Amino acid sequence: MSDSQVLRDSLVVKACHRTLSLESGPLIMGVVNVTPDSFYDGGRFGDPGAAVEHAARLIEEGADLLDIGAESSRPGSDPIAPEEELRRLLPVVKQLGRRVSVPLSVDTTKAAVAERALDEGATLINDITALRGDPHMGALVAKTGAGVVLMHMQGNPKTMQQAPRYADVIGEVARFLADRMQAALDIGMDPKQILLDPGIGFGKNLDHNLAILAHLEAFVTLGRPILVGVSRKAFIGQVLDRPVEDRLLGTAAAVALAVFQGARVLRVHDVAAMRDVVRMAEAIKRTANSQSE
Ligand code: HH2
Numbered sequence: 314m315s316d317s318q319v320l321r322d323s324l325v326v327k328a329c330h331r332t333l334s335l336e337s338g339p340l341i342m343g344v345v346n347v348t349p350d351s352f353y354d355g356g357r358f359g360d361p362g363a364a365v366e367h368a369a370r371l372i373e374e375g376a377d378l379l380d381i382g383a384e385s386s387r388p389g390s391d392p393i394a395p396e397e398e399l400r401r402l403l404p405v406v407k408q409l410g411r412r413v414s415v416p417l418s419v420d421t422t423k424a425a426v427a428e429r430a431l432d433e434g435a436t437l438i439n440d441i442t443a444l445r446g447d448p449h450m451g452a453l454v455a456k457t458g459a460g461v462v463l464m465h466m467q468g469n470p471k472t473m474q475q476a477p478r479y480a481d482v483i484g485e486v487a488r489f490l491a492d493r494m495q496a497a498l499d500i501g502m503d504p505k506q507i508l509l510d511p512g513i514g515f516g517k518n519l520d521h522n523l524a525i526l527a528h529l530e531a532f533v534t535l536g537r538p539i540l541v542g543v544s545r546k547a548f549i550g551q552v553l554d555r556p557v558e559d560r561l562l563g564t565a566a567a568v569a570l571a572v573f574q575g576a577r578v579l580r581v582h583d584v585a586a587m588r589d590v591v592r593m594a595e596a597i598k599r600t601a602n603s604q605s606e
Contacts, residue, residue, distance in 0.1 A: 323536050324577070327505040328436035328460030331416055333378070335538055335577045338595045341588055342418065342580040343368070343376030344544065347401045352387040353545045353557050353582055361404040368409055374585035378578075379413075380439050381405055381430075382420030386515070388474035388547075395423050403429060410434020418462070422446035424453045431457050441466055441515065443493040455501040462508045462540055463493045467516025477516045482524050483531045486511050491535055508578060510540040514547060522548040526567060533575035542580035543567040544587075561586060569594040573601075 326333040333340065347364045349356050358364040368379055383401035384393050398421065409417055410433045418437035419430040424447045427438045431453075437460035444451040444463065454461045465486045467477050479485050490509045497507055511525045511532055525532075532539050543549070549563035550556065561583055568579050568587050572594035581587040 323538060325505055326437075326460050326508060326538060327458060327503055328416055329431070329458050331436050331460075333416060333460070339572050339576060339591050340377035340578045341375060341584055341591060342378050342380050342540070342578050343371030343374075343584045344580060344582045345371065345379050345381045345405070346385070347381065347383045347405050348385045350387070350390065351382070351385045352547075355385060359401070361408065364405045365408045365412070368405070368413065371584045372413055372415055375588040376415060376584045378416040378418055378437070379409070380418040380420050380580060381409070381435070382439075383426075384421065386420075386441055386470040388470060388514075390470045392422075392470075395425050398423065398426050399429055402426065403433060406430045406433045406435055416460075418460070422450070424449035427459075428453055431459055436460060437462070440464065441512070443489075444497060445493075451497060451500045451502075454497070454506065458503070458506065460506050460508065461497065461502070462510050463490060463497065464510040464540075465489050465512040465515065470515075473516035474518075477518050477521060479521060482517070482521045483528045486525060487531045487535065490532060494535065494537065504537065507537045508540045509535055509537050510542065513541065513543050517548075519548050519551045522546075523552075526571060529571060529574035529576060538577035539575065540578040540580060541568075541571045541576040543571065544581040544583070565590045573598050 324335040345364055345368045346354050349359050358367045383398045417435040418439045419435045420439040421427050422440055422442045439462040441464045494507055513522050544564050545557050545560040549560045553563050568590050572591050
């Protein structure tokens with residue numbers, strides 16, 4: 314296969330019956346948290362009607378896809394039972410599946426939850442455990458052809474921020490993502506189903522997060538689209554000494570630099586603002602690329 318064919322293939326994501334092209338620019342994934350306790354918007358969209366309205370607003374603002382989550386993974390959080398996760402999630406996925414045309418991703422680590430959400434119209438599974446949390450998740454994704462986000466996390470949400478440690482954070486995260494991608498291929502997934510995510514804030518201290526964002530090319534070269542979730546996270550608060558409500562511009566800076574280094578999906582809470590940031594950063598990146606050819 315030629316280099317340009319490899320590059321083109323790396324800009325296509327297969328998600329059940331859908332094909333997402335990332336060729337015309339990075340995609341914005343709008344966050345819809347149907348939770349009482351998410352670190353930024355917990356409790357705001359816990360009611361299904363409010364979550365659906367919020368999702369519709371994000372689409373109007375320019376979201377290319379939505380990521381719906383019903384279990385917070387903020388540092389220190391405990392897992393919830395699958396029944397509770399489904400109780401929160403399904404009414405929202407059902408309504409959105411009928412009402413909107415953008416692809417729906419579900420942020421879950423549980424195969425039973427993923428399966429019901431796929432039945433109701435979701436086409437991507439965002440698994441922060443990269444298929445390690447539930448032994449049935451890999452087979453489900455392979456069988457259904459859903460898109461899947463494989464994310465790096467050291468430890469689990471309950472304890473991950475207590476003492477994250479790496480000898481070589483970039484090398485270790487890149488090797489983990491390459492290994493998880495190989496595991497997914499070994500159980501029969503098409504590489505085009507896969508997106509990779511270095512997992513900002515998941516078992517990483519400030520220096521680790523900054524190093525990952527400064528060296529995204531190490532993950533881009535793995536050959537699948539890189540998803541980055543920096544939106545309003547604690548590391549921005551640590552650099553700027555600002556609470557979560559005041560981290561929009563810090564998020565913008567991190568999103569712009571991620572796009573410039575090749576991130577292809579940006580998971581954000583503030584879709585309208587980040588859409589402009591992404592388009593501007595992408596325009597400069599394209600100019601830089603065309604001048605270096
Ligand atoms: N970040 C969060 C949740 N899910 N998934 C991926 N793939 N990448 C991320 O960076 C990521 C993620 C945390 O953000 P949020 O959903 O707003 O918070 P909470 O986990 O508290 O619900």
